[in-house]
Amino acid sequence: MTETSSPATLTPHATLDALLSQRHSCRGFLPTPVPRDVQQQWLTTAQKTASWCNSQPWRVHIAEGAAIERLREVMLAPPTEGEPGPDFEWPQKYQGEYQQRRLACALQLYASVGIAKGDREASARQARENLRFFGAPHVAIVTSDASLSVYGAVDCGAYVANLLLAAQSLGLGAIPQAALASRPQRLREFFGLGPDRLVVCGISFGYEDPQHPANGFRTPRAALDEVVQWLA
Numbered sequence: 001m002t003e004t005s006s007p008a009t010l011t012p013h014a015t016l017d018a019l020l021s022q023r024h025s026c027r028g029f030l031p032t033p034v035p036r037d038v039q040q041q042w043l044t045t046a047q048k049t050a051s052w053c054n055s056q057p058w059r060v061h062i063a064e065g066a067a068i069e070r071l072r073e074v075m076l077a078p079p080t081e082g083e084p085g086p087d088f089e090w091p092q093k094y095q096g097e098y099q100q101r102r103l104a105c106a107l108q109l110y111a112s113v114g115i116a117k118g119d120r121e122a123s124a125r126q127a128r129e130n131l132r133f134f135g136a137p138h139v140a141i142v143t144s145d146a147s148l149s150v151y152g153a154v155d156c157g158a159y160v161a162n163l164l165l166a167a168q169s170l171g172l173g174a175i176p177q178a179a180l181a182s183r184p185q186r187l188r189e190f191f192g193l194g195p196d197r198l199v200v201c202g203i204s205f206g207y208e209d210p211q212h213p214a215n216g217f218r219t220p221r222a223a224l225d226e227v228v229q230w231l232a
Helices: 012-022 036-046 065-076 096-112 120-135 146-169 178-182 184-191
Strands: 059-064 138-145 173-177 197-206
Touching: 012 146, 036 146, 059 065, 059 184, 065 120, 065 138, 065 184, 096 120, 120 173, 120 178, 120 197, 138 146, 146 173, 146 197, 173 178, 178 184, 178 197, 184 197
Parallel strands: none
Antiparallel strands: 059 138, 138 197, 173 197
């Protein structure tokens, strides 16, 4: 968006492109809570997400106020023996360009918060920030119906993407977190969910702290010729 542009003069495509360009993973939040009516507006917009056979498999479970403080303690507690892992299989491995992009993102994050390359103790502390929701005043846990298998998770991925864009359009900071899905049974117990609800991911959200150093970097995107093939 240029300095002379305004939302009223942008085309729909330019508006979408601007939101995608401005959106980033927020890792530092102000303590100010998001009013419930703004949250409802955010969720109402994302509810328009397309899904397989219009099944709309996502369910959203939000902790805030005293509840999110209790949930931070639950998630930060050490793993117990025999505790189940994620409901959906983690990537088998990152290799090639996927590993390169993953590593570049990690190095950008560590540099922004002053973690030296190879400092495993400091990087582990930063990773634990996931489990305290980066200090956000709200966290949303997205679950899918177990009977819909991987396609339910795919639909939830589309829903999460739209939640992130809707958050950006409302001036909210947000970060999608697979790390929260690493301890799904804790989340089911905390929110009172049955075994049929599979944890896809979490989204910590609130108002971004513009002074937090972790919010100062942006990850690049691959060029089209790296990801698109046309055959005529």
